[in-house]
Amino acid sequence: MADRSTQNRKTRTRDDFLDAATLLFAERGYYGASLADVAAELAVSKQAVLHRFASKERLYGEVLQRTAEHLERQFDEVTQVEDSAEEQLLAFLLAVGSSEPGSSTRLLMRELLDNAPRAERAGTWYLKSFLEGLIERVRTVPGWEKASRPRALALAYQLLGAVNYHSISHATLKAIFGERTYRSLEREFPKQLEATVRAALRSPP
């Protein structure tokens, strides 16, 4: 580990760069966040960023990959603690829904939007194994064992949508409904999410 206590030693770690970039890409998107923005966040020159990551595209790729891995790890943790598949899915969705703003959710949501023009990307493959895990988990819920994989994916995607859509809308919802109503919504949302998830899982095809 690098000696950071020495005076004048102010080198950033690779993760420092990725953290800042993740936040900015999540907030403003690929086009909206510039290399200069990332650099400014770390109080270094723009070329410091280009020194570590050869290009903006590369930086974005690494950010995406790290984020997908984070999400998958989050899923793995939950699936090892909770007992039934229903509880596991619910716990995971609640965890994702309550994660801080400017995080994985926002970034991956953007990737879903932005991916179309720029063909296939690295992060896509990380999402795949994550989604496969979700499908498998759904198909171990009582009643869902004989559901087709596409059908299970449809449900998984709907539940992901239910939680993710909300978690990107904080700012807008607050602007629309005001602080008071917004806070009520935040209180009600997890309760309703639990109801929605359970209701859906208990209505197998």
Add this chain to the structure above:
Amino acid sequence: MADRSTQNRKTRTRDDFLDAATLLFAERGYYGASLADVAAELAVSKQAVLHRFASKERLYGEVLQRTAEHLERQFDEVTQVEDSAEEQLLAFLLAVGSSEPGSSTRLLMRELLDNAPRAERAGTWYLKSFLEGLIERVRTVPGWEKASRPRALALAYQLLGAVNYHSISHATLKAIFGERTYRSLEREFPKQLEATVRAALRSPP
């Protein structure tokens, strides 16, 4: 109406500009789509766009407003045809889910993401009345009459998320799972959506 048959008369209507801009903003986002892109799509100069709409921000505002109105009209149509509130909500969600790519859904989803940095925007207020309508409709479903407005909003938002999240992911899903599985998913999705919506609506708080 302008005479368009006269030779050399090639003026674009205001809607021509808005149509092109809507598509591009939906596809690439506010930052990703340039005025030059919009102009190129219509085979006019970039300044033709600026002539009609004073600035990019203004153009985006009008695009957003028109899109929100379109969505609300779609909702109004459905709520006048179908009978029960449950059927109305289901019909609307299915309609939104099956709308063509590059449309309202994509654009509004982007607005939810991009809105945060740029404070409050015009389109926000159009979304409000739309969401209010949804809340009202949910609270006329049997069992939901006594649900709080935030609770009804939570459900409405989850159902919106379930359908919208999917409808922006076409390209990515196809890339991840391949043409075959993707088509199966597209076939299963509406069925599962109906199941999810009904299950949620029939589990009042």
Add this chain to the structure above:
DNA sequence: GCACTTGCTTACCGAACGGTAAGTTACCGA
């Protein structure tokens, strides 16, 4: 027939973009 408006055009502008080139400074292993 002539001013006025509409709907563009070409010609620019400064700022910001991603990226290259060439140092500079600090540390580290031999």
Add this chain to the structure above:
DNA sequence: TCGGTAACTTACCGTTCGGTAAGCAAGTGC
């Protein structure tokens, strides 16, 4: 102590961005 390398820096570069200025052709009103 000396060579190499990691982690930057300053100085540029060409392109694209949103936006301004000025002009011009075609209709419109009087």
